[in-house]
Amino acid sequence: KIRVGILGASGYTGAELVRMLLRHPNVEIAALTAERQAGKPMAEVFPHLGGYGLPDLVKIEELKWDGLDFIFCALPHGTTQEVIAGLPSGLKVVDLSADFRLSDPAEYATWYGHEHRAVDLQKEVAYGLTEFNRQGVRKARVVANPGCYPTCSLLPLLPLLMENQIEPGGIVIDAKSGVSGAGRDAKQANLFTEVSEGFNAYGVGHHRHMPEIEQELRLAAGRPVTVSFTPHLVPMNRGMMATIYVRMADGVTADDLRATLAARYADEPFVGVTPAGVVPATRHVRASNHNLIGVVADRAPRSAIIVSVIDNLVKGASGQAIQNMNVMMGLGETTGIDQAPLFP
Amino acid sequence: KIRVGILGASGYTGAELVRMLLRHPNVEIAALTAERQAGKPMAEVFPHLGGYGLPDLVKIEELKWDGLDFIFCALPHGTTQEVIAGLPSGLKVVDLSADFRLSDPAEYATWYGHEHRAVDLQKEVAYGLTEFNRQGVRKARVVANPGCYPTCSLLPLLPLLMENQIEPGGIVIDAKSGVSGAGRDAKQANLFTEVSEGFNAYGVGHHRHMPEIEQELRLAAGRPVTVSFTPHLVPMNRGMMATIYVRMADGVTADDLRATLAARYADEPFVGVTPAGVVPATRHVRASNHNLIGVVADRAPRSAIIVSVIDNLVKGASGQAIQNMNVMMGLGETTGIDQAPLFP
Amino acid sequence: KIRVGILGASGYTGAELVRMLLRHPNVEIAALTAERQAGKPMAEVFPHLGGYGLPDLVKIEELKWDGLDFIFCALPHGTTQEVIAGLPSGLKVVDLSADFRLSDPAEYATWYGHEHRAVDLQKEVAYGLTEFNRQGVRKARVVANPGCYPTCSLLPLLPLLMENQIEPGGIVIDAKSGVSGAGRDAKQANLFTEVSEGFNAYGVGHHRHMPEIEQELRLAAGRPVTVSFTPHLVPMNRGMMATIYVRMADGVTADDLRATLAARYADEPFVGVTPAGVVPATRHVRASNHNLIGVVADRAPRSAIIVSVIDNLVKGASGQAIQNMNVMMGLGETTGIDQAPLFP
Amino acid sequence: KIRVGILGASGYTGAELVRMLLRHPNVEIAALTAERQAGKPMAEVFPHLGGYGLPDLVKIEELKWDGLDFIFCALPHGTTQEVIAGLPSGLKVVDLSADFRLSDPAEYATWYGHEHRAVDLQKEVAYGLTEFNRQGVRKARVVANPGCYPTCSLLPLLPLLMENQIEPGGIVIDAKSGVSGAGRDAKQANLFTEVSEGFNAYGVGHHRHMPEIEQELRLAAGRPVTVSFTPHLVPMNRGMMATIYVRMADGVTADDLRATLAARYADEPFVGVTPAGVVPATRHVRASNHNLIGVVADRAPRSAIIVSVIDNLVKGASGQAIQNMNVMMGLGETTGIDQAPLFP
Structure with a gap:
């Protein structure tokens, strides 16, 4: 099984990743991080996720990277670029933030009010609108998951x-x-x-x-x-x-x-x-x-x-992120994300 | 006081007229009609309107027109034109349906699928977007209240x-x-x-x-x-x-x-x-x-x-209808409809 | 007109008092306070209350008490007792907080975790469940408005x-x-x-x-x-x-x-x-x-x-507060709070 | 795979059965019935269920029972008892209606206003509160799924x-x-x-x-x-x-x-x-x-x-019905119904 770490698991996209990955046959949720909530069990932050034996929340600096095969990064915009730039180079990543979506550093600076802090990395990032970039996603180490x-x-x-x-x-x-x-x-x-x-x-x-x-x-x-x-x-x-x-x-x-x-x-x-x-x-x-x-x-x-x-939380965020992971890891693209819609 | 009749009082715009007219200092609600609900007290159809001594619902044909000074017509589209054409000529009317909003009979027929049944009356109707037609509304016997x-x-x-x-x-x-x-x-x-x-x-x-x-x-x-x-x-x-x-x-x-x-x-x-x-x-x-x-x-x-x-129910329907009534009857335009918004 | 001050006007009960008092024929809203929002126009804090010429929000210590006839106190629980104890003794007050609702200081201390800071005042406060204490409310200087x-x-x-x-x-x-x-x-x-x-x-x-x-x-x-x-x-x-x-x-x-x-x-x-x-x-x-x-x-x-x-915001808070004010000031008890319910 | 028929698939519990059974590895949805909607594709009645190759809706009398292994009956209360009494005796059934929940025919008559029409069948029905009747459910041909x-x-x-x-x-x-x-x-x-x-x-x-x-x-x-x-x-x-x-x-x-x-x-x-x-x-x-x-x-x-x-639609209806089917058919009890909760 792929040992997955989710950075920023205390937000809605993080919880949504957990919800779907719990049913993904090829994934083990191996680590969850959150800054202010570090030290708490996930079930205290998201009571609906109790009873699944999830790892407790830890700070990013407490993570042991060598126990992980894949990272979902659901951190706030602006804080992500440095975190990803600092990851071990063998780890594949889907980034759900906006940090690597704009390929032009000047445009990034215009819209986000500061220079991009990982310009070199930006060049190798694939834009993860899966249906239009499967080849790019398949070969990428870092995929920028599109906005909703x-x-x-x-x-x-x-x-x-x-x-x-x-x-x-x-x-x-x-x-x-x-x-x-x-x-x-x-x-x-x-x-x-x-x-x-x-x-x-x-x-x-x-x-x-x-x-x-x-x-x-x-x-x-x-x-x-x-x-x-x-x-x-x-x-x-x-x-x-x-x-x-x-x-x-x-x-x-x-x-x-x-x-x-x-x-x-x-x-x-x-x-x-x-x-x-x-x-x-x-x-x-x-x-x-x-x-x-x-x-x-x-x-x-x-x-x-x-x-x-x-x-917006599934194809607009966490679902597409898993879709990209499936492509990056050579799995069936719909694995774990083939639930029918919920109505009413 | 102006004795008002509301035709079609069992719908939301009818109830909304009642809500506001109950606080209008120059109005007495003298008659309420509804077809299927005729015979019932208004409080049975709209429990929130109990306790105000409102008249019971009656069928239109049971109305005594000479007890009324003013009519709000909140009947379904298509059924209204004949009712209004048949009213005593001295009664002023604000019509909340779509029946008299289009001034071109051909356009009416195109969009509503049948010939207009009161074409002559259509010519004397004023379009009641009050802010743009005060003079017309003031002189009109029948005002077509605009859609929301x-x-x-x-x-x-x-x-x-x-x-x-x-x-x-x-x-x-x-x-x-x-x-x-x-x-x-x-x-x-x-x-x-x-x-x-x-x-x-x-x-x-x-x-x-x-x-x-x-x-x-x-x-x-x-x-x-x-x-x-x-x-x-x-x-x-x-x-x-x-x-x-x-x-x-x-x-x-x-x-x-x-x-x-x-x-x-x-x-x-x-x-x-x-x-x-x-x-x-x-x-x-x-x-x-x-x-x-x-x-x-x-x-x-x-x-x-x-x-x-x-x-949509106030300026888009019943509130603007009362605004038009105020203009038609020479009252202060904001009378009875000057409530502040409700939030939350 | 009664010149009314509302202490704590940036909360929902404060805004609800404003909404109803704007239509009260015997009241002028003369002062509004808020601590963090002081200096702002009310319409910036509550956009639905723009266009009424309301006074800007000020801090309590900036209030000129001699311009006021009546106070509604909608401050947070626990902070209210000292504010009311410090008011000019001629000012009548309806307090919407919980500070004066419990008549037994020991019980207050048990449930709120600290000694009551205005025990003497507590003795002269009337509990404002209007229907059961009209005489008490009529004579009171301070009325404790009941909880919802x-x-x-x-x-x-x-x-x-x-x-x-x-x-x-x-x-x-x-x-x-x-x-x-x-x-x-x-x-x-x-x-x-x-x-x-x-x-x-x-x-x-x-x-x-x-x-x-x-x-x-x-x-x-x-x-x-x-x-x-x-x-x-x-x-x-x-x-x-x-x-x-x-x-x-x-x-x-x-x-x-x-x-x-x-x-x-x-x-x-x-x-x-x-x-x-x-x-x-x-x-x-x-x-x-x-x-x-x-x-x-x-x-x-x-x-x-x-x-x-x-x-909960009307009879459970601001409406009953105005009902009590009406009784305290010798006005008709339903004045300004006789609106019909809003549905849907 | 178990070939499942759902009687009454045009209601919410029917759609909810479909949603979950689509992901059940041992089930094939082989037939869907609805009276007024018969003849329509399921996707016309429930657009969120389009794209799954579901059978069209048919009337119950059009069903070919020998193509089916298991029946979920989600028909209205009162109409169910005769339908189930008329099923081929080899078909196992979970009934989601109230028809077989009360074991005392007299009590049934008191609360539902008519004599029960399948009293003999009632005797062999198991009450399907799974956690309290696993043995009974395992051996039953017909299980009465509890109310929510x-x-x-x-x-x-x-x-x-x-x-x-x-x-x-x-x-x-x-x-x-x-x-x-x-x-x-x-x-x-x-x-x-x-x-x-x-x-x-x-x-x-x-x-x-x-x-x-x-x-x-x-x-x-x-x-x-x-x-x-x-x-x-x-x-x-x-x-x-x-x-x-x-x-x-x-x-x-x-x-x-x-x-x-x-x-x-x-x-x-x-x-x-x-x-x-x-x-x-x-x-x-x-x-x-x-x-x-x-x-x-x-x-x-x-x-x-x-x-x-x-x-109410899952453990209170369709989820528990599948739980009972799993028990009746000797499958793992959580199969197909082990999704984590959805939040927000």
Whole structure:
């Protein structure tokens, strides 16, 4: 069995890794770290994970690396790059933070307010949108797991841009996320009383997932792409939807877009395209690693509306991380992450 | 006191009218109708309205019109036009259905699937977006109360189109509503278990509020306007947000848009514009007749994002209906609907 | 107009006082205090309260007491007693904290872990369960506003104990509250993700509202009463229910209990008793100052089940506080707090 | 592989069976029935179950029984008894309805309003509270799967009654359930707008799970037991809690109760007992087949409070049904139902 360590196991993505890895036949959870909670049993931090014989939480500096084969790094953005740069060079890593997603150090500095602290490492990191980079992921030592919004937006957009069926200009991504994406830190804005029975936009015009989306769209389109991207907070725990407004190339129809996506994803286990007339909802993928995509013709000429849904904690984070581990370790890609969605 | 009758009092907009009119100093609730629930006390249909001495529910044909001064009509779409056409000609009416909102009978027939049954009456109906039609409302016998999505979308867009600060083409309205907009009929799709912990789009590409929005935008722009409009369902009872993506005219900035809106609404009691950097949320207007509007510059050149919020049952329905009644009856416009929002 | 100061206006009960007092015809909100938020406009702390010309938040020590006629004290438990002891002696006060609710200093010390710091003042304080202490409240300078759980439990139980229709022993109060009762401080346990889609008990066996309930039951029963009291957290913002299991005196029936309560509250504007067969729900009183009580016969002999509901922020806190102010100032008792419930 | 048929697959318990059986290594889902939805693909009725190659829904009379090895019957109460009586005698069945839970035909008639239609069959049915009837379940052809409330209540109470540590009289079970227990039929009372932001009791004094609970408690206590049982509806999809108030036998302490339960369940894979001071919450067992039990000493002498939680759709229905199938078919008891809980 692969002896896995999870750095930053006291957050939601860490707990979600544990939940799925507990049922992974090729994995043993060998180490869990957390800074403030170090010394506690995992069941004290996450009571739903009691009874599984999990290792207690320790500080990163207490880890014995030679007992580990693989690392998931679920640390906060900004703190991760130095930790990963300092790992033994034989350890493979999937990093769930944003630290290695932007390949251009200048762009990183612009959006994160400081110089990247592991620029050399950045060069060998593979971007882990699995469906588009299997070869890169397979050979990589470090994989940068994509953000939830980029995953939800890129899976529908990349094939359409690559086929020149939509224009790179004027793409509007109106995105909505459940609250778990905000993490487990105690913040007034995320209290039940502040979030429930309400709906709000946030990070309007300047969310950090925007450059990540544009970086990948640029690669697909072969030229710079600027998107309108607005994230919103939905009073639900899990789930993410991107409602995407695109302008089609001359002569292309919404049916063409759907056919392109259906063909592109016909053999993908985790991406589905809904039939004409069916629009996916977040509850159709809850707690699963699935992405569902629907395409609708708009009334305005050459306009189409694309709806893409994922579970932000699974395909948008921990599930895709395990998918990448499976690829990196030569396992079946769906191993341990093939649960059907949970409804209701 | 004005003796008011509410037709269709067993739905949410009917109950919401009652809630607010109970505190209106110039109104007496004199009659309540409901078809299937006729004969019951209101408190049996809406237990929260017990203890107020409300009249029992009766069928419309049992009403004695000469005991009434004013009618709110909250009947289902399609059934309303004949009822209103048959009312005594001295009775003033605010109609909360969609039946008289489209002024073009051909457009009505296209979107509703049958010929309008009161075309003559349609000509004298005033469209009741109060802030833009006070004179018309004041003189009207019948006012068509706007839909919730049109109210939420038009209040920010109309001044900007009138001032030629945004282009009429390419407007994207990504709208989100609480579940109360779906009414009180028992439908599987609106069960708690189907709605909570999820998010979905509906009516993509063909929602009936679309022609209503375009009708008013056309009047403001002086030429046909086709919008992209996608409504979504949020797991909350009340609240509506429109996230609107617009393209600004040459040389215009987001600050200009905000200034135009702030100037236009400076003296309006129910419409507010948030300062730069503040984006309104639905919870800021819950249970009130307020509309709040925020404007943010997008990164793409000449693009701006506008966020508009209302309570769909108040400013989006019953509150605006009372606002129109106040204007029609020469009362202070805020009478009875000046409650502060409810939070949390 | 009565010039009112609200100490501790940055919490939910403070905001709720503001919401209702804005519509109180005899009140002017003259001062608002908050420690950490001092210097900010109220609309920055509570955006839903923008546009009302409210005074900015100041620290308590910056207040000019001679500009004020009445104080609502919504400070945290434990910090309140010294503040109130130091107020000018002419100022009337309703205290929403727990500091003056227990009349026995020894009991206070037992449950709160320190000696009471204003024992002398404690003697002149009136317990503000308005329906049972109007005379005391009318004459008091300082009123201790009851806790939410005590209000919800005592209103049904006191008349039945006074009439000897139920036994003082073996009373079980299984209580459920919305999350707003936990306040606005950032705590992990109250995050949306921790609370929604779940249900839990808390403070089992040792909640601080227990001695308050027992103190008042003892007065009504004329002898010591020990209740089983378990509070639970419901994933909703507002609302409180007490499901109370009682043993009836020999020969007494559930119908007798209902008749006793109905007679006792026949003239009370804020307390209602539902007819046989109707059980009240929290949504029937949401956002109102109402208490509704239902009584059901149990199958076990001499057993009855009583269901009592309030809005924890209104009748359970700020609404009852204003009710007490109205009594203390000789105003109509329902002034400013006669809103109908909000549903849905 | 065991070829399984699910009768009544269009409800929530049917879908939940499918979700878990899809990952069961020894099962093939061979047939799905539904009356009104017959002819449709499962993915049309439950979009989250698309992509698994499930059989289409058919009517029961269209089933070919000889292609099946095992039946789960998730039909509505009252309609089930005749269906099961008519099955080929070689087919093993777990029945999730209430039809075979009460062993006394007279009691059945009293609570369900009609004579039982398969009294002979009733005699050979095993009550499927697995932890207390493994031998009976192993040998049975038909197992009556317990109700959700009985499962949640009996698991903590049975060992304590068997050990005479609590008194059979005066037990109060205050129970709370998520909304999925109400099923998927379109009912106004279960609309999102009617349920969310509220809390209510239902079936007070006469819920049909009461005689089932009392039947099993009577067997454990060796004499008739009458409980006070009040179910409540929590605005969440899944989860169930029973807060149970018991009177302990002379000399017994809460620690004794906890020790008894811990010893009884030490080797049970699905039942856990929390340490002193820890009270379980529904979110600790969400989407899992777990039951967690906590015990707290009350302040009143000889009183204790027991908190028991399950997921009503899993251990309270479909999970326990699969657990029983595993026992009936000689498989490992946890096969296919060993998922960790889902949080958040």
